[in-house]
Amino acid sequence: MSIQSKYVCSECGKEFEITPELMVCPFCSQKQKDTEPLRGILEIKYSADGPFNVEELLPLDLEDIPDLPVGNTPLWKAEHLGAHKHLYLKDDTGNLTGSFKDRASILVAAFAKKHQINEVVLASTGNAGSSMAGIAAACGIKATIFLPKTAPKAKMIQALQYGAHVISVDGNYDMAFDLSLGYSKKHKLLSRNTAYNPLTIEGKKSVAIELFRQFGNAPDYVFVPVGDGVILSGVYKGFKDLLQFELIEKMPTVVAVQAEGSAAIHNALRDGHFTKCSSNTVADSIAVDIPRCGYYALKNLQKFKGQSVLVSDDEILIAQKELSEKAGLFAEPAAAASYAGYKKTQKGIDPNAKIALLITGFGLKDIDAATKKITFPKKSIKSIEEIK
Numbered sequence: 001m002s003i004q005s006k007y008v009c010s011e012c013g014k015e016f017e018i019t020p021e022l023m024v025c026p027f028c029s030q031k032q033k034d035t036e037p038l039r040g041i042l043e044i045k046y047s048a049d050g051p052f053n054v055e056e057l058l059p060l061d062l063e064d065i066p067d068l069p070v071g072n073t074p075l076w077k078a079e080h081l082g083a084h085k086h087l088y089l090k091d092d093t094g095n096l097t098g099s100f101k102d103r104a105s106i107l108v109a110a111f112a113k114k115h116q117i118n119e120v121v122l123a124s125t126g127n128a129g130s131s132m133a134g135i136a137a138a139c140g141i142k143a144t145i146f147l148p149k150t151a152p153k154a155k156m157i158q159a160l161q162y163g164a165h166v167i168s169v170d171g172n173y174d175m176a177f178d179l180s181l182g183y184s185k186k187h188k189l190l191s192r193n194t195a196y197n198p199l200t201i202e203g204k205k206s207v208a209i210e211l212f213r214q215f216g217n218a219p220d221y222v223f224v225p226v227g228d229g230v231i232l233s234g235v236y237k238g239f240k241d242l243l244q245f246e247l248i249e250k251m252p253t254v255v256a257v258q259a260e261g262s263a264a265i266h267n268a269l270r271d272g273h274f275t276k277c278s279s280n281t282v283a284d285s286i287a288v289d290i291p292r293c294g295y296y297a298l299k300n301l302q303k304f305k306g307q308s309v310l311v312s313d314d315e316i317l318i319a320q321k322e323l324s325e326k327a328g329l330f331a332e333p334a335a336a337a338s339y340a341g342y343k344k345t346q347k348g349i350d351p352n353a354k355i356a357l358l359i360t361g362f363g364l365k366d367i368d369a370a371t372k373k374i375t376f377p378k379k380s381i382k383s384i385e386e387i388k
């Protein structure tokens, strides 16, 4: 029994062999404009000539995937967070480097090793970089990371701790993205830029397969924090694979949660097209001007009747504090956005619905944001009499 995989362009439908040289459709990418999402995103399509486990639906053999604590994350019940009796947290804070990004990095690292490539390059707002740095370290390959100089310090520290080559960019994430592409092309290295490397979408689909296993079926709702739209697209891809092989009957309602200050995909779902935005939000991991996976994410949302909701920075920070206080789950702002989005839309959801909130990154990754809703002790004491 074997599984065959190939690339299919999400725009023109042309098929290609999966090779490290190919990232986006060579035809559709020629239409690329600077200010729009990526054209010609490649999707992996599978066929199987016999029975198999869904976990085997990868462009690599299972034994090529390094044995690291990535994915297979806990799904636990949020008893005190909402009225729904089947409200669950899909807790990705416990991945090797503390974020959901490890799901993509591990597949890219395995692919690099398989093709004897020893250096991976990427741009990051912080988490993708620290993730690739940690996984590359564990796999014995080199990571070069283009990070905007405004990235949260903890994420930069993480990448440096793991021994990555960190290049600080005097500009935003979009500038880092373009510089890193120039660098990887010039030096013929593998790019792990999110959405651009199709394996980033494919790696992130594992969360859908896990939700299917953990719920015993597809849940009714999945809340996803959205920046570039790759996690969202990965969630859809996993459920699409499950639909293709008739393991589930219907697509869950996927809710894209965006910050008011970084709303490109939400606006595009409303308007039917993308307009140029500039981002500003406390949730740095979902702050993007151009959502790289925008066209592909939008296509999925439209096809499967997904929804979107905007949350303010204050709603995000309140959600962050509540997740910590009522569930013991300390998440970074972007990760808490999915709970903020649930709070905003929960009234319209059937009380029996099975709901999963993706909690995508650990709270200490952004210390500045985490101090906004807490009060430090005013003074230090020497005796218990001083305690008021």
Ligand SMILES: *Cc1c(COP(=O)(O)O)cnc(C)c1O
Binding pocket: 099, 100, 101, 127, 128, 194, 225, 226, 227, 228, 229, 230, 231, 232, 285, 286, 332, 334, 335, 360, 361, 362
């Ligand atoms: C990257 C990231 C997201 C958003 O993922 P996109 O693929 O950019 O939409 C959400 N939460 C966290 C913690 C992230 O690191």
